[in-house]
Amino acid sequence: MDVLVCIKRVILAGNTFALNEDHTDIDTLHLGYTLSPHEESAVEAAVRLNEEFGGTTTLLTLGHVDSEEQIRSQMAIGPDRAIVLETDGSEWDPQATANAIIDAIKKEETKFDVIIFGSESADTAGYQTGIRVAHALGLPIVTNVKGLKVENSVARCERAVGNMREIYEVSLPAVLTVRDGIAIPRYPSVPGRIKARKKPMDVFPVEKPAAKIEKVKLELPPVKAKGATMLSADADGAQKLVEIFREIGVLS
Amino acid sequence: MILVFIDHDRGVIDDISLQGITFARSLDSSIEAVVVGGEANAALLGEYGVTKIHHATHASLTDYTPQAAGRAVAQVVKSASPSALITGGTPRGNEVLAHVGAILDLPVVADCSEIDLSTSTVKRMRWGGNLIEHAKVHTSMMIASIFPHQIAATPAPVSAEVIAFTPELTAQDTLVKIIDRTGEAAGGVTLAEAKVIISGGRGVGEDFTLIESLAGLLGGAVGCSRVVTAAGWRPHAEQVGQTGTKVAPDLYIACGISGATQHIAGCKNSKTLIAINTDGDAPIMSYADYAIVGDLHQILPAIIAATQAAKG
Numbered sequence: 001m002d003v004l005v006c007i008k009r010v011i012l013a014g015n016t017f018a019l020n021e022d023h024t025d026i027d028t029l030h031l032g033y034t035l036s037p038h039e040e041s042a043v044e045a046a047v048r049l050n051e052e053f054g055g056t057t058t059l060l061t062l063g064h065v066d067s068e069e070q071i072r073s074q075m076a077i078g079p080d081r082a083i084v085l086e087t088d089g090s091e092w093d094p095q096a097t098a099n100a101i102i103d104a105i106k107k108e109e110t111k112f113d114v115i116i117f118g119s120e121s122a123d124t125a126g127y128q129t130g131i132r133v134a135h136a137l138g139l140p141i142v143t144n145v146k147g148l149k150v151e152n153s154v155a156r157c158e159r160a161v162g163n164m165r166e167i168y169e170v171s172l173p174a175v176l177t178v179r180d181g182i183a184i185p186r187y188p189s190v191p192g193r194i195k196a197r198k199k200p201m202d203v204f205p206v207e208k209p210a211a212k213i214e215k216v217k218l219e220l221p222p223v224k225a226k227g228a229t230m231l232s233a234d235a236d237g238a239q240k241l242v243e244i245f246r247e248i249g250v251l252s
Numbered sequence: 253m254i255l256v257f258i259d260h261d262r263g264v265i266d267d268i269s270l271q272g273i274t275f276a277r278s279l280d281s282s283i284e285a286v287v288v289g290g291e292a293n294a295a296l297l298g299e300y301g302v303t304k305i306h307h308a309t310h311a312s313l314t315d316y317t318p319q320a321a322g323r324a325v326a327q328v329v330k331s332a333s334p335s336a337l338i339t340g341g342t343p344r345g346n347e348v349l350a351h352v353g354a355i356l357d358l359p360v361v362a363d364c365s366e367i368d369l370s371t372s373t374v375k376r377m378r379w380g381g382n383l384i385e386h387a388k389v390h391t392s393m394m395i396a397s398i399f400p401h402q403i404a405a406t407p408a409p410v411s412a413e414v415i416a417f418t419p420e421l422t423a424q425d426t427l428v429k430i431i432d433r434t435g436e437a438a439g440g441v442t443l444a445e446a447k448v449i450i451s452g453g454r455g456v457g458e459d460f461t462l463i464e465s466l467a468g469l470l471g472g473a474v475g476c477s478r479v480v481t482a483a484g485w486r487p488h489a490e491q492v493g494q495t496g497t498k499v500a501p502d503l504y505i506a507c508g509i510s511g512a513t514q515h516i517a518g519c520k521n522s523k524t525l526i527a528i529n530t531d532g533d534a535p536i537m538s539y540a541d542y543a544i545v546g547d548l549h550q551i552l553p554a555i556i557a558a559t560q561a562a563k564g
C-alpha cells in the first residue's frame with residue numbers, strides 16, 4: 001500500500017506571539033519550527049499501514065527547503081522518501097497550495113492508495129487543502145478521521161462527534177484528512193534517525209501564483225490578563241475554593 | 253442576499269449555525285438558508301431571521317453526506333446568486349464550504365471574526381484564535397465560515413418560506429456517507445458540554461485518580477493536555493486545546509498544566525479558570541482568575557476533602 005502524507009512546517013510558538021515591525025509576520029528570530037500534531041499523527045498512521053500491508057510512505061511538503069529538518073525527523077519513524085515543492089518560504093493560500101500538490105501528485109509514477117492530510121494546518125487553519133486535492137483527482141475523501149482500519153481495500157474511518165463516533169467506509173484509493181490522536185506518534189529510534197539522513201528527497205522549485213486570500217497584516221488579540229487572585233496551598237485555601245464553587249453555581 | 257449553510261445532525265440544528273445566521277444579519281438585511289437533508293426547520297430558522305429556506309431533499313441524503321451537501325449548496329449558489337455564502341465554523345460547516353469552494357473553484361476563508369463585503373476584506377483567526385489575520389479576498393463571491401462563539405445567537409423573528417428542491421448528484425457525490433454510529437449510549441458528560449472540567453497536565457503524571465475524584469464530586473468531566481495524551485496516560489478524546497476539544501465551561505481547573513498557547517486556545521473561554529501549579533510564573537497564571545501555587549498532589553486531596561464536607 002503506497003501512502004502519501006502532506007506535511008507543513010510551522011512556527012513553534014512560545015507562550016506568546018511577537019510580531020515583526022510592520023505586523024506582516026510573526027517575529028521568528030527566537031523561534032524554532034515544528035509540525036502540527038495532526039500531521040505527526042498522519043505520518044504515524046501511514047507507517048502503520050506500511051507495517052500491516054507493505055508498500056511505501058512518501059512525505060510531501062510545499063515550503064522553504066529548510067523544511068528538510070522536519071522531513072528528516074519524520075523519516076526517522078519509517079517514511080521512505082520525500083518530495084519538496086520549494087518556495088521562498090512565504091505563505092501560499094490553500095487554493096495555491098492545493099494546486100501545486102495536485103500537479104506534483106499527477107507527475108508521480110507511484111499511484112498512491114491513500115493520500116493523507118491534516119484536518120487543518122496549525123498556523124492558518126484553512127480546513128480545505130485535502131478536499132480540493134480530492135476533487136481535482138476525482139477521489140473520495142473522508143475528513144477529520146480519528147480511527148482507521150483498512151480491510152480488503154476498504155478504509156473504515158471513525159470521526160468523533162461529542163462522545164460518539166461516526167463511521168464512514170470508503171474504497172481505496174482515497175484521500176483522508178486526520179486529527180491528532182488517530183495514532184500516537186512513536187519516538188524515533190537512533191538507527192531510524194541515522195537511516196533517515198540518507199533517504200531520497202526530491203526538490204522541485206515551484207512558482208507562486210497571485211494569492212486569492214491575500215494576507216494584509218497580523219494583529220495580536222487583546223490579552224485578558226486577569227491578575228489571578230492567589231489562594232493559600234492549605235486547608236484555608238481549599239475552603240475558600242469551595243466558597244468560590246458555590247458562588248459560581250457549580251456546587252449547591 | 254446572504255446564503256447561510258445550516259449544519260444539523262439528523263435534523264437537530266447546531267447552535268453555531270444559529271451564530272452564523274446572527275453574524276450574517278450584520279452584513280445584510282436579506283438572509284436565506286440552505287438545509288441539506290433532515291428537516292427544513294422553518295420555525296427555528298425563521299425565529300433567527302431567515303426568510304427563505306432552500307431545503308435539499310434526495311433519496312441518498314438520509315444522513316450527513318459531505319460532498320453531496322457541497323454539491324447541493326453549490327447548486328443553490330448558482331440559482332439564487334447570493335452576495336456571500338456564510339456558515340458557523342463547525343467541522344461540518346467548514347467541510348461543506350470547502351467542497352463548495354472546490355466545486356466552484358472559489359476561495360474559502362475559514363474562522364472569520366469580521367467580514368466587510370464592500371471591500372472584500374476579512375479578519376480571521378489563526379493559531380486557534382491566538383493571532384488575527386487581516387486579509388483581502390480576491391473572489392467573485394465571498395465564501396466564509398465564522399469563528400465559533402464569536403457572537404451569541406440572537407433571535408430576530410420573521411416567517412420563513414420553504415423551497416424544497418432535489419439536487420443533481422453524481423454517484424461519486426454520495427460515496428462517502430455515515431454508515432453507522434458507535435458510543436451513542438455512552439453516559440457521562442461530554443467534554444464540549446461540561447459545566448465543570450478538571451484538567452490535568454504533565455504535572456499530574458500517569459495517575460489521574462485525584463482529577464477523576466474532583467470531577468466526580470462536581471459532576472464534571474476530565475480534561476488533559478497533549479503531553480498527557482501523547483504519553484498514552486489518557487484517551488485523546490479528553491485533550492483540550494487547538495488540536496483537541498475547545499471548551500467553555502463555567503469552571504476549568506488546570507492542574508499541572510503550564511498554559512502553552514495551544515492549550516489556552518481550547519480553554520480561554522472558560523468563565524472561571526483556576527490554576528494549580530508549582531510554578532508561580534507559569535503562563536497559565538496570567539489566564540487564571542484564581543491560583544494556588546504548590547504541589548497538586550497535596551492540594552487536590554485538601555480540595556476534595558473540603559468539597560466532600562460541603563456536600564455533607
Ligand SMILES: Cc1cc2nc3c(=O)[nH]c(=O)nc-3n(C[C@H](O)[C@H](O)[C@H](O)COP(=O)(O)OP(=O)(O)OC[C@H]3O[C@@H](n4cnc5c(N)ncnc54)[C@H](O)[C@@H]3O)c2cc1C
Nearest residue numbers: 122453454455477478493494495496508509510514530548
Ligand atoms: C500546533 C500545535 C498544536 C498543539 N495542540 C495542543 C492541544 O490541543 N492541547 C494541548 O494541551 N497542547 C497542544 N500542543 C502542545 C503544547 O504546545 C504543550 O506542549 C502542552 O500543552 C504542554 O502540556 P503540559 O502543560 O501538560 O506540560 P508542560 O508544559 O510540561 O507543563 C507541566 C506543568 O506542570 C507543572 N507541575 C509539575 N509538577 C507539578 C506538581 N506536582 N504540582 C503542580 N504543578 C506541577 C509545571 O510547573 C508545569 O507548568 C500543541 C502544540 C503544537 C505545536
Ligand SMILES: Nc1ncnc2c1ncn2[C@@H]1O[C@H](COP(=O)(O)O)[C@@H](O)[C@H]1O
Nearest residue numbers: 006007062117118120121126127128129
Ligand atoms: N504547504 C503545505 N505543504 C504540504 N502540505 C500542506 C501545506 N499546507 C497545507 N498542507 C496540508 O493540508 C492540510 C490542511 O491545510 P489547510 O487547508 O491549510 O488547513 C494540512 O494539515 C497539511 O496536511
